[in-house]
Amino acid sequence: METKSIMIVGVGGQGTLLSSRLLGAVLTAKGYDVKVSEVHGMSQRGGSVVTYVKYGDEVYSPIIEKGEADYILSFEQLEAARWLPFLKKGGKLIVNTQQIDPMPVVIGAAEYPQGVIEAIGATGADITSIDALSLAVEAGSSKAVNVVLIGVLASKTDIAYDTWVDAVKATVPAKFLELNLKAFDLGYNYK
Amino acid sequence: MAKELRIGNDAVARGLYEGGVRVVSSYPGTPSTEITEFISTYDDVYSEWAPNEKVAAEVALGAAIAGARAFCGMKHVGLNVASEPVFTGSYTGVNAGWVIAVADDPGMHSSQNEQDSRHYAKAAKVMMLEPSDSAECLEFAKKGFELSEQFDCPVILRLTTRVAHSRSLVEIGDRNDIGVKEYVKNPQKYVMMPAMARGRHVVVEQRLLDQAEWAESCELNRVEMNDTKIGVITSGVCYQYAKEALGKNASYLKLGCVYPMPIDIIRDFAAKCDKVYVLEELDPFIEEHCKANGIDVIGKEAFTVQGEYSQSLIAKVILGKETEAISTDLEIPGRPPVLCAGCPHRGLFYALKKQNVTVSGDIGCYTLGALAPLGMIDTCICMGASVSALHGRNKANPENEKKSVAVIGDSTFIHSGVTGLIDIAYNASNSTVIILDNSITGMTGHQQNPTTGKTIKGDPATAVNLEALAKAVGIDRVRVVDPYNLKETEAAIKEELAVEEPSVIISRRPCTLLKYVKHEKPLKVNADKCRGCKACMKIGCPAISFRDKKAVIDFTQCIGCGVCEQLCAFGAIEKGE
Incomplete structure (x- = not known):
């Protein structure tokens, strides 16, 4: 099988690392060769963060470059636009409509662009936008945005529902399991 | 055994464990930190956070000489700090194996320079191995102990960010604990004073020749012959990039041992290929070795000494292939990292800004105080330099004393700030040093340190008392402030700048991300009272934004620290329910 590439992008502190761990667990359970590349340290502090997940028969490079991602899972609108050039032709983009102002916008040195979702749609990219924050709150915690989004991604792959649920069980702490399973389902069943 | 997905640093830790490591001492530094964090989860290994990398390396070498397999890990700039024991450790050699990881x-991604640590291997004349994925991290770490003992030499394991922080599959094995070897007194080997060191230098030079000969046939250096139009000599993660970009359209010589390097297998490989590229990030280390030996290779003239390589860079340069990319025509503002919502450093920097002082900065989360809108760091050089550079600044022109301060975190102060403070006291400059004590080593992801009262394993430990330490080195004026209290903090800075003697202000408040720190309910803006003056936005809190001419507080980020509340003249920021 040819190597598949998934990018998870967002803002430091949004919980993107848990999603990549979860994806890693699912793909390893399926018997693929897997590589996951994360960024730690300074850029985690509210900066633009990106995680690369690749799987297939044999994966070499741990990173994803422009035009290579089969899926981009974006935790924030502006980040979706920033990383759009990494999407492969025919790739799928899943975007949380949450908007987090970067510091240049907060201090008035730049503007948060309007109509981000529409502008991405106009490029012909296959985009699913979702208010994952509201669904996470519905599941019981604003912190569950990551699991809601993984639910959406799961619904677009050919990996079985149960494999995903097992990975959620193996990845999240027991006391938050119920909440996260609910968050996963809200994402998985999102139309 | 089933394969497990592990981050490179975790795999190094596992390899060290399986290789029988007994004593581990490190100082945190991205991207190396997790190696030692993972080791601390093995109960049958002694592990610790040392005050700095020099101490860590000395602890490890001391343990190795005493007969226990030992390890220390650090980031590239940490090796600058640890270099003295490493250079001399090259002469003494070891007894049990000593492995050093440098990332x-x-x-x-998270550093102040882009230095290439391979030069240290050459300068200190020690062997250096370079893994390219997690499986090799495990294998090479384990092998490091054997090689260290075989050649009686420290062995450096060199990682880069993409290897240290990428997860890939590893197969774990059993621990080979060789116990503690006998220590035999041998001053000719272990006492490095001129007469003995001269003898040891001869040993070191012979060892390098032996290692170079070993490198010609060792399994860590391997050749993969495919199409011979393109030959690639590479190591580390660049091997993975090259395989992805070129596949079977190229042949490869992959060096697992990057110092000392073989020459016969390189010459032999190059002779079989039409065109040979050297693919290595940063400096032309392998390339210069080839060229010095008259081997015709293409290296930095086609690539770069700056930044990372990638599969697409290699495909572009070697194959002239570029991938199409789509984009919008939106103007996308950058998203630089920021101090977290509720970060205690924010109030301190705001108070400094009101005093309009020059700030001698240091390495840690608070370096982010350099960015807008706070913009309150003037210099950032290296660990500990805030304190000593302030002393230098004040000696350059005593007028600076009234309008300059140093800021340094608790962990960084212990690392190498305290020596600068001793200089201030001893050589008398009226310097004002602010210790930002957030009760943890923050930027690297919350490691304990000598001031926190806990060991790496979370057990109770003796805590350095910063007030008593500052007084003991000769600073009489030592005071503590709460940076959430802007008035108190500002007043303290003003007073200490005014006095005619050195002073230390400890700005004390635990990092808001620490699990035990209780968060208050998020604050909210009363839109009827908000006049849209943006006073609350001067502190650069990521939880505050501006919508429809009013300030808005993001409930997912706000922890209710109350600093913005103190800035609002209209009482528009209220406690949430």
Whole structure:
């Protein structure tokens, strides 16, 4: 099988690392060769963060470059636009409509662009936008945005529902399991 | 055994464990930190956070000489600090194996420079191995102990960010604990004074020749012959990039041992290929070795000494292939890292801004105080330099004393700030040093340190008392402030700048991300009272934004620290329910 590439992008502190761990667990359970590349340290502090997940028969490079991602899972609108050039032709983009102002916008040195979702749609990219924050709150915690989004991604792959649920069980702490399973389902069943 | 997905640093830790490591001492530094964090989860290994990398390396070498397999880990700039025991450890050699991990950061994801640590291997005349994925991290770490003992030499394991922080599959094995070897007194080997060191230098030079000969046939250096139009000599993660970009359209010589390097297998490989590229990030280390030996290779003239390589860079340069990319025509503002919502450093920097002082900065989360809108760091050089550079600044022109301060975190102060403070006291400059004590080593992801009262394993430990330490070195004026209290903090800075003697202000408040720190309910803006003056936005809190001419507080980020509340003249920021 040819190597598949998934990018998870967002803002430091949004919980993107848990999603990549979860994806890693699912793909390893399926018997693929897997590589996951994360960024730690300074850029985690509210900066633009990106995680690369690749799987297939044999994966070499741990990173994803422009035009290579089969899926981009974006935790924030502006980040979706920033990383759009990494999407492969025919790739799928899943975007949380949450908007987090970067510091240049907060201090008035730049503007948060309007109509981000529409502008991405106009490029012909296959985009699913979702208010994952509201669904996470519905599941019981604003912190569950990551699991809601993984639910959406799961619904677009050919990996079985149960494999995903097992990975959620193996990845999240027991006391938050119920909440996260609910968050996963809200994402998985999102139309 | 089933394969497990592990981050490179975790795999190094596992390899060290399986290789029988007994004593581990490190100082945190991205991207190396997790190696030692993972080791601390093994109960049958002694592990610790040392005050700095020099101490860590000395602890490890001391343990190795005493007969226990030992390890220390650090980031590239940490090796600058640890270099003295490493250079001399090359002469003394070891007894039980000593492995040192150094993690370089091409592209500077989290560093102040882009130095290439391979030069240290050459300068200190020690062997250096370079893994390219997690499986090799495990294998090479384990092998490091054998090689260290075989050649009686420290062995450096060189990682880069993409290897240290990428997860890939590893197969774990059993621990080979060789116990503690006998220590035999041998001053000719272990006492490095001129007469003995001269003798040891001869040993070191012979050892390098022996290692170079070993490198010609060792399994860590391997050749993969495919199409011979393109030959690639590479190591580390660049091997993975090359395989992805070129596949079977190229042949490869992959060096697992990057110092000392073989020459016969390189010459032999190059002779079989039409065109030979050297693919290595940062400096032309392998390339210069080839060229010095008259081997015709293409290296930095086609690539770069800056930043990271990638599969697409290699495909572009070697194959002339570029991938199409789509984009919008939106103007996308950058998203630089920021101090977290509720970060205690924010109030301190705001108070400094009101005093309009020059700030001698240091390495840690608070370096982010350099960015807008706070913009309150003037210099950032290296660990500890805030304190000593302030002393230098004040000696350059005593007028600076009234309008300059140093800021340094608790962990960084212990690392190498206290020596600068001793200089201030001893050589009398009226310097004002602010210790930002957030009760943890923050930027690297919450490691304990000598001031926190806990060991790496979370057990109770003796805590350095910063007030008593400052007084003991000769600073009489030592005071503590709460940076959430802007008035108190500002007043303290003003007073200490005014006095005619050195002083230390401890700005004390635990990092808001610590699990035990209780968060208050998020604050909210009363839109009827908000006049849209933006006073609350001067502190650069990521939880505050501006919508429809009013300030808005993001409930997912706000922890109710109350600093913005103190800035609002209209009482528009209220406690949430």
